[in-house]
Amino acid sequence: MRWEDREESQNVEDRRGMPAAGGMVMGGGIGMLVMLLLAMILGINPKQLMEQPGFQQGAPAQSAGLDPAREKAEAPIRKFVGVVFRDTEDVWAKLFREQLGRTYQKPKLVVFTDQVRSACGMASSAAGPFYCPGDSNVYLDFAFFEELQQKFKANGEFAMAYVIAHEVGHHVQNLLGLTEQVSRMQRQASPAQGNQLSVRLELQADFLAGVWSHHLQKTKGVLEEGDLEDALNAATRIGDDVLQKQMQGYVRPESFTHGTASQRKKWLREGIISGDLNRMMELFEIDYNKL
Numbered sequence: 001m002r003w004e005d006r007e008e009s010q011n012v013e014d015r016r017g018m019p020a021a022g023g024m025v026m027g028g029g030i031g032m033l034v035m036l037l038l039a040m041i042l043g044i045n046p047k048q049l050m051e052q053p054g055f056q057q058g059a060p061a062q063s064a065g066l067d068p069a070r071e072k073a074e075a076p077i078r079k080f081v082g083v084v085f086r087d088t089e090d091v092w093a094k095l096f097r098e099q100l101g102r103t104y105q106k107p108k109l110v111v112f113t114d115q116v117r118s119a120c121g122m123a124s125s126a127a128g129p130f131y132c133p134g135d136s137n138v139y140l141d142f143a144f145f146e147e148l149q150q151k152f153k154a155n156g157e158f159a160m161a162y163v164i165a166h167e168v169g170h171h172v173q174n175l176l177g178l179t180e181q182v183s184r185m186q187r188q189a190s191p192a193q194g195n196q197l198s199v200r201l202e203l204q205a206d207f208l209a210g211v212w213s214h215h216l217q218k219t220k221g222v223l224e225e226g227d228l229e230d231a232l233n234a235a236t237r238i239g240d241d242v243l244q245k246q247m248q249g250y251v252r253p254e255s256f257t258h259g260t261a262s263q264r265k266k267w268l269r270e271g272i273i274s275g276d277l278n279r280m281m282e283l284f285e286i287d288y289n290k291l
């Protein structure tokens with residue numbers, strides 16, 4: 001992906017190295033999935049695990065601001081995420097205007113280290129990247145990208161861009177009222193049905209990340225050979241079945257919340273190929289077993 005010397009978003013709030021100051025978290029990334037899997041293995045309520053010290057109520061950072069050496073080392077990734085976030089703003093503003101007749105309300109990207117407070121509560125970096133509907137912010141700790149590459153073997157810059165685009169997809173859902181609609185449905189559903197709704201919402205965010213990728217290339221032509229393959233590979237690496245197999249040696253389909261590797265890859269690819277925003281509701285219209 002060609003991102004050097006391109007314009008960055010002005011909606012990035014840098015809280016790296018700062019003490020966390022004081023709903024529902026959308027997405028949650030790999031870290032959140034791993035924590036939920038651990039809760040299931042231990043047979044405890046995931047909420048109880050999330051409330052333990054070091055997860056949501058972690059000790060505050062010891063000092064504000066990054067040391068100069070770390071700030072210099074992270075400068076390229078800081079530039080990269082700023083450019084990618086600007087690309088999401090440009091593409092979604094265009095799609096909202098041309099296809100929906102609406103004005104796109106830009107979210108904010110908050111970058112942090114270790115833990116952060118959002119309108120959805122406290123969260124540690126173990127939760128992975130997430131979107132908070134309460135404040136319309138995407139939250140990201142750069143350490144996640146290292147984990148993505150080293151632990152999950154999802155390499156390439158566009159794999160990282162896909163992660164950001166997925167969380168922005170949750171913002172699109174929120175703007176369109178889908179987040180609250182699904183939340184209401186989950187409150188009236190059984191746990192298994194609630195998980196199925198969560199899977200649909202997450203796969204839709206993957207689809208929207210694909211739609212963004214399609215129009216990014218169409219309007220800016222910045223993708224290079226192998227970029228889309230890197231994103232698709234990342235999607236397969238973070239499927240519920242893959243993560244459960246790694247964590248506990250077997251899978252429990254009824255507990256899936258984000259979708260299988262094949263489902264995530266399928267719907268990301270669908271978005272990439274079609275670029276058709278009108279297809280986003282398909283995931284709520286077809287049989288669950290045929291996703």
